[in-house]
Amino acid sequence: MKLLSANALSADSAKVLQLANDADPLTVSLQGVERIELSFPKFTDGRAYSQAFMLRRRCGFQGDLRATGDVLIDQLAQMQRSGFSSAVLRADQNLAHGEKLLHHFPAFYQGDAVTAAPLFARTV
16 A cells, blocks of 8 residues: 655546445446545544445455545554555654555455455465
């Protein structure tokens, strides 16, 4: 997962879709979209996790899913497992500590949005 600092954002030419956290991802056209930004208005609002999972597993979206808003480093592992590929950290969050936390657990027993098979069913 790519982590970005809120202070270091730059404009890019990607075709971006900003999806409100009350929107149904199954009803949105993803034609030509390279990145979808899902918002966390508060760190306690988890609707974007469900949206990310649906976009990856049910819609088959292969582009960048970016978490924006009130994003804390404590949420990064769950975001990654839900299908997010990048996150813009809140301004007071430590980027280096976030990177370290992402590698804290080498594997998870359960499947997730990125790797559907549980650990026991994966081939080595």
